[in-house]
Structures are given as C-alpha cells and as structure tokens.
Amino acid sequence: MALRYEYTVETEDLAKYYKMGTYIVKALDGVNLKIRRGEYVSIMGPSGAGKTTLFNMIGGLDRPTRGKVYIDEVDISKLDAYELAWLRARKIGYIFQTFNLIPVLTALENVMLPMIFAGVRREERIRKARELLERVGLGDRLYHRPTELSGGQQQRVAIARALANDPAIVLADEPTGNLDLQTGLRIVQLLKELNVERGVTVITATHDLKMIDVSDRIVWIRDGMIERVEERAAIELGAEELQL
Amino acid sequence: MASVEVGEVRLPLSEAIYISLQNVRRRFARVAITTASVTLGIAFFVSLMMMASFQAQVGGAGVQPYMYWLLFISLLVCGVGITNSMLIAVAERYKEIGTYKCLGALDRHILEMFLIEAILVGGIGGLAGYVIGLVAAVIYAVVNPSVGLQSALIALVKPNPAVPLAGPLPVAAGLLVLGVGIAVLLSLIATLYPAYYAARLNPAEALRYEI
Numbered sequence: 001m002a003l004r005y006e007y008t009v010e011t012e013d014l015a016k017y018y019k020m021g022t023y024i025v026k027a028l029d030g031v032n033l034k035i036r037r038g039e040y041v042s043i044m045g046p047s048g049a050g051k052t053t054l055f056n057m058i059g060g061l062d063r064p065t066r067g068k069v070y071i072d073e074v075d076i077s078k079l080d081a082y083e084l085a086w087l088r089a090r091k092i093g094y095i096f097q098t099f100n101l102i103p104v105l106t107a108l109e110n111v112m113l114p115m116i117f118a119g120v121r122r123e124e125r126i127r128k129a130r131e132l133l134e135r136v137g138l139g140d141r142l143y144h145r146p147t148e149l150s151g152g153q154q155q156r157v158a159i160a161r162a163l164a165n166d167p168a169i170v171l172a173d174e175p176t177g178n179l180d181l182q183t184g185l186r187i188v189q190l191l192k193e194l195n196v197e198r199g200v201t202v203i204t205a206t207h208d209l210k211m212i213d214v215s216d217r218i219v220w221i222r223d224g225m226i227e228r229v230e231e232r233a234a235i236e237l238g239a240e241e242l243q244l
Numbered sequence: 245m246a247s248v249e250v251g252e253v254r255l256p257l258s259e260a261i262y263i264s265l266q267n268v269r270r271r272f273a274r275v276a277i278t279t280a281s282v283t284l285g286i287a288f289f290v291s292l293m294m295m296a297s298f299q300a301q302v303g304g305a306g307v308q309p310y311m312y313w314l315l316f317i318s319l320l321v322c323g324v325g326i327t328n329s330m331l332i333a334v335a336e337r338y339k340e341i342g343t344y345k346c347l348g349a350l351d352r353h354i355l356e357m358f359l360i361e362a363i364l365v366g367g368i369g370g371l372a373g374y375v376i377g378l379v380a381a382v383i384y385a386v387v388n389p390s391v392g393l394q395s396a397l398i399a400l401v402k403p404n405p406a407v408p409l410a411g412p413l414p415v416a417a418g419l420l421v422l423g424v425g426i427a428v429l430l431s432l433i434a435t436l437y438p439a440y441y442a443a444r445l446n447p448a449e450a451l452r453y454e455i
Binding site: 056059061081082085086090094096098101102103116117118145161 | 250251252253254255256259263266267269270271339340342343344345346347348349350351353446447448449451452
C-alpha cells in the first residue's frame with residue numbers, strides 16, 4: 001500500500017480566472033485548504049461561488065490559473081496527461097449531480113469501467129463490481145441499464161463506480177441536487193457510512209443542508225474565497241435551526 | 245516532495261469494441277442515420293458499376309469515364325453526410341466523454357471508441373448498400389429488354405477490367421469487396437475530425453455541457 005500522508009488534499013493559493021469577453025471572472029481567488037485523510041468535508045456556498053471550479057481543480061479535471069493542488073503530496077499541476085488519467089482512475093472517485101452513468105452499459109458494466117482503465121483482471125472486475133453494487137443495495141439490479149433505474153438507484157450505481165478502484169478521495173458535486181428529500185437523505189447517509197467504513201476521504205460541493213449533519217468540517221466559500229471553516233461540533237445547533 | 249508511482253492506464257481492444265458495439269446497438273436510430281448516408285453512396289456506386297457491366301456484356305457502352313466523376317462526387321457528398329452526423333453524435337455525448345475521462349480514459353481511448361464505431365457503421369452501411377445496389381441493378385436488367393436477366397447473371401460472375409481496383413475479380417465479388425472497403429474507409433476518414441475533436445475535449449468543459 002501507498003504511504004499514509006496526513007493530508008490527502010492540499011491547495012495553495014489556488015486561483016482560476018475565466019475570461020468573459022473583455023473582463024475576467026475570478027471563479028476561485030486564492031483558496032488555501034487542507035483536508036485530512038478520512039475526513040468528510042462539505043464545501044458550501046451559493047451557486048456561482050466557485051464550488052464546481054474547486055471540485056474540478058481538486059479532481060484534476062481543469063488546470064488552475066495560479067496556485068497548486070496536492071493530492072497525497074503530489075503536485076498535480078506538474079503531471080502530464082497520462083499521469084493525470086492514472087490519478088483520475090486510481091486516486092479519485094467522482095460523483096455528479098446528474099449521475100453521469102454511461103447509458104449504453106448496465107449497472108455492473110458501469111461499475112466495472114474504472115477497473116478496466118486501471119487494468120484489473122476481468123474476473124476480479126466482475127467480483128468487485130458485484131460486491132460494491134450489493135453494498136449500495138442494488139444486488140438485484142446488476143443488469144439494468146441507467147434508463148431502467150430511478151434517480152436514487154442511479155446515484156447508488158455512481159457511488160459504487162466511484163469506489164471501484166479504492167480511491168483515496170471521493171469527490172461529489174451536488175450529489176443530492178437532482179433527488180427528492182428522502183432519497184437525497186439516504187444518499188447522504190450512504191456516503192457517510194462508506195466514509196467511516198472504508199476510511200475514504202469524502203469531499204462534497206453542495207448547498208444541501210442535509211450534508212451538515214454528517215460533515216466533519218464545512219468550508220463556506222463565497223466569490224471564489226473561503227469565507228469561513230466550521231468544525232462539526234460548532235455548527236450542530238445552527239443546522240437544527242436551519243432545518244426547522 | 246513525494247513523487248507518483250504511475251501505473252498503467254489502458255483500454256483493451258476487446259473492451260473498446262464491446263463499448264462501441266453497445267453504442268451502435270443502443271443508439272440504433274442515431275447510428276441508422278449515419279449508416280443511411282453510407283448505404284446510399286455505396287448502393288449508387290455498386291448499381292452504376294453493375295449496370296455498366298451488364299451493358300458491356302450485351303455489347304453496349306460499358307463503364308464511361310464520366311461515371312468515375314459521378315461516383316467521386318456522390319462519395320464525397322456521402323462523406324460530408326457522415327462527418328455531419330458524427331459531429332452531432334459527438335455533441336450528444338459531451339457529458340459521456342467527460343465521464344470517461346474522469347474514470348481514467350486517455351484521449352486516444354476516446355478516439356479509438358469513435359473510430360471502431362466508424363468501422364462498424366462503414367461495414368454495415370457498405371453491406372446494406374451492396375445488397376440494395378445489386379437488387380437495383382438486377383431489376384434494371386430484368387425490365388430492360390436489351391439486357392435481360394440471362395446476360396446480367398453472366399456479367400455478374402465474369403471479371404470486368406473497367407471496374408476500378410477490383411477488375412480481375414468477378415463483378416459480383418469484386419464490387420462486394422470494393423463497396424465494403426470504400427464504405428469503411430470513407431466512414432473512417434469522415435469520422436476522424438469529429439473523433440479527434442471529442443478526444444481533445446477538456447473534461448471539465450465536457451462535463452459542464454448541458455443538452
């Protein structure tokens with residue numbers, strides 16, 4: 001196994017500017033963030049605050065304008081396309097608001113996909129994908145295609161897929177955004193269970209207040225900057241008030 | 245500072261073919277439109293060459309130089325049609341391409357999947373085009389008293405040197421090989437640009453795309 005680093009994710013003065021015609025939009029402007037191994041962190045903030053941009057930077061999906069992102073102490077801006085693809089396949093699991101399953105493949109095949117890229121043997125792929133789908137409660141839906149599954153079930157397949165290569169980090173961008181309250185709550189609980197059970201670091205970008213209860217830390221961002229960081233203990237009361 | 249021990253990232257050919265096959269099967273309506281373009285071009289090519297061979301068999305004019313020009317233009321139009329419909333297929337799958345990249349796909353894996361699909365489309369379209377062209381040519385021979393079914397059948401099993409590239413083969417077999425070959429090649433060339441475009445997409449941008 002790889003070495004155990006204290007911080008799984010570290011950002012240093014991270015910034016991303018987009019050029020919109022003549023003026024520059026500062027989607028992220030100097031974010032310094034350290035996320036410990038096994039932590040459950042929620043990044044909260046209004047739409048347009050830079051949550052998704054931060055998600056893309058940490059996930060190695062886009063290059064920052066300035067600053068650095070370290071995943072397990074590796075500066076990912078220095079990686080080439082091949083190394084980046086490997087990092088995405090092995091170190092990071094992605095969960096999206098719109099589930100993003102491959103529509104032409106079954107649930108089992110979707111979960112197997114990241115293992116193909118990682119070079120896992122076929123028998124092992126099938127065994128592991130089946131085990132993961134059983135874990136998320138879809139043992140009887142292995143051969144269903146995404147169109148034959150409900151939103152909540154699709155998101156469970158996506159969670160199983162995100163865990164396929166035992167990543168260090170699971171990145172979830174608005175994972176409950178397209179789900180009703182009850183289904184969303186069950187997805188949040190499932191993410192928390194897997195976080196505890198597997199020790200995987202979970203980072204969610206969200207404005208779903210249901211996330212507050214399960215998060216170890218909440219990072220509030222606004223206008224591309226960290227507004228404040230709250231530990232779970234300090235905000236529990238506030239969360240109850242908000243839900244009333 | 246730690247360094248990465250980078251392992252392998254791969255997509256075995258068998259898996260790429262499987263995914264492309266599923267794409268063709270599950271998106272049949274979309275693929276059918278692309279295939280239709282290939283089918284029409286090849287049907288025109290095959291029927292024209294066969295009719296000319298029948299004519300030659302009964303002492304007619306045979307393959308004329310202007311026909312090559314006609315064929316070239318028709319195949320060009322067909323190629324533009326494939327490119328167009330493949331560009332739409334790529335646009336429809338922006339999000340999917342972004343997802344593949346998140347799961348570890350390299351640019352060349354995306355390229356590979358689209359090109360395999362192009363070969364499938366070309367193969368199916370070429371075969372269908374050959375059958376339609378053959379049927380059309382035989383119908384032409386039957387309804388045309390100066391040709392007749394008898395001489396058409398003889399012409400089909402005889403080589404016709406005027407058929408480009410496949411001259412030494414019997415007309416029926418030569419045009420099958422040539423028709424499917426041109427279809428696959430045409431489909432590949434026409435898909436190259438859309439596939440390259442898809443492969444180069446930045447994952448963050450591809451994921452942001454809403455249809």
